[in-house]
Amino acid sequence: MKDEVLRGVYLFKELNPEEMDLILSIAREKKFKKDEVIFSEGEPGNAFYIIVSGSVRISTMVPGVGEEALAVLKPGEYFGEMALIDDAPRSASAIANEDSLLISIAKDDFLKLISSNNALGYKLLWVFTRTLTDRLRKTDEQLKAIFAIAKNF
Numbered sequence: 001m002k003d004e005v006l007r008g009v010y011l012f013k014e015l016n017p018e019e020m021d022l023i024l025s026i027a028r029e030k031k032f033k034k035d036e037v038i039f040s041e042g043e044p045g046n047a048f049y050i051i052v053s054g055s056v057r058i059s060t061m062v063p064g065v066g067e068e069a070l071a072v073l074k075p076g077e078y079f080g081e082m083a084l085i086d087d088a089p090r091s092a093s094a095i096a097n098e099d100s101l102l103i104s105i106a107k108d109d110f111l112k113l114i115s116s117n118n119a120l121g122y123k124l125l126w127v128f129t130r131t132l133t134d135r136l137r138k139t140d141e142q143l144k145a146i147f148a149i150a151k152n153f
Helices: 002-007 017-026 107-116 118-151
Strands: 027-032 037-039 047-053 056-062 066-073 093-096 100-106
Touching: 002 017, 002 047, 017 027, 017 100, 017 107, 017 118, 027 047, 047 107, 100 107, 107 118
Parallel strands: none
Antiparallel strands: 027 100, 037 093, 047 100, 056 066, 056 093
């Protein structure tokens, strides 16, 4: 099942069958119950995740307000990829929004794989760059909306 899901993920769309087999060799399935924490904001990042089934809530704690959901991700979407790029702590929490099946790829395994296969590493890091750029643009739009609302108070 995980090979079908992984082949449909945007992150892996440009990989050839041999490269996909390499990714599959380091991918692990993990089950999470509704409201189970996958990782918490502030923790060190050691893996990224792809949703096979269910959904995952990405959220942050806002002082004086509580949990603020930033996004709810669906099957085929991925999260936690920033952990593969830097050593900064997790910038948000990931919580199973319902019973969910995820695929996990450990940071150490990922880094070994791309260091031994530069072409694969280049393809994946380029897609990560596009993903992070898209998310940054969305965050900029959200900030603009928040500032516009705040001016009215």
